[in-house]
Amino acid sequence: MIRTVTDRVIYGGFSAPERVSGLAAQIRLEANGEYLFMEVCGGHTHAIRANGLDKLLPSCITLLSGPGCPVCVTSVSYIDQAVALSAIPDVIAATFGDMLRVPGSLTTLEKEKAAGGSVVVVYSVNEAVQLAIDRPDKRVVFLATGFETTAPGSAAGLTEAVRRRAGNFFILSAHKVMPPAMKAVVEGGTRVTGFICPGHVSTITGSAIYEFLPCDYNVGCVISGFEPADILLSVLMLVRQVNQGEPRVEIQYGRAVRPEGNPTALALMKRVFRESDEWWRGFGVIPGSGLQPGGEFEKHDARIVFPAFADDSDETGDCICGEILRGMKSPTDCPLFGRLCTPVSPAGACMVSAEGACNVNYKYSNHA
Amino acid sequence: MCLSIPAKIESIEGEYAMVSFGGNRYRAGLQLLDDAMVGDYVLLHAGFAIQKLDRQKAEETLKLIDEMRKS
């Protein structure tokens, strides 16, 4: 990541070698039991492996990746729907680059694009709205993926489309929210003793959404930043919670996360989206875990406007992404890992995303 | 996908801001922040400033780290 001068002052501090090694030593000193911590967010999985943080921890602390990689939990049928939409003559499918290589049941958006399909890559929903305005002869469908970090942007985009009367702008929403999936992890029997909670999701949501975890399940939560010292401090805070037998929600990433989150973004999300039951790879349908356009925004909902698509269904095959996302298995347990499934030729979504457990594992093991 | 980049607000025009990060400039949506000002550091995600960064809190956290690793 490129940094400006002040970034360096602040962020350099969070990767300073003496802080990283000092925190690691302190963790080794204080860890005196078995700890199973799940880093929910794929960004954390990546940062942990890229910086070799897992190797600094004592063997009694196990870090597991969780379901917090939007690309990984998106269904094959969502990709199939997007591909089908891009094949409609007057439709342009606008997608984040991360989704391009996710396998659908027969093809990927990238292959369709190469074969002349109308797929464009955007960095922001704003570009998709602008495209709709510039091309009144087309219908632009934005493939809206991501968690609470990304959903407010889609809400702003939809509001903008309504304001600018872009009746040819639609979203196909796969937006999801984190807490129901974290609940599904603990209810699914993964014996997590602490969650490293997603920092950027929490900039929007605030910290209260995790309160049920210590209250109902006795599991501690620390909302963490993404620099090496952020993550190690979060681990140390979780170790102390476990040692003291006092699970609670703490914010380590105070420079970006306020307890109340971002009220403006939350209000906008509430105005534009309604809660829905969404399908997650590894979990199936989780009640109340999705966001779909509601009220006056329904007329921009691609699921409503375009002909009915097949429902998400359980996926078969040898890919064990689902069990990995639930914290039950690790990538190396997969028979395809590193042989029939690599970042160049991914068989499952967890190998596609730069934040997917399989991709990260492959890149930072001896394979690459 | 939730990757967010720290960026500095250089100027504001209506609902958009020119932000800079490491020599790059980008026109970011400000619709998600009520009180952003020129000079603020924000997290940039998928084209939007999603939250302000609090320098004082950053320094507090660094201090906490330095205390904890000596304790």
Ligand code: SF4
């Ligand atoms: S290695 Fe590939 S096939 Fe195996 S679980 Fe990971 S993504 Fe799926």
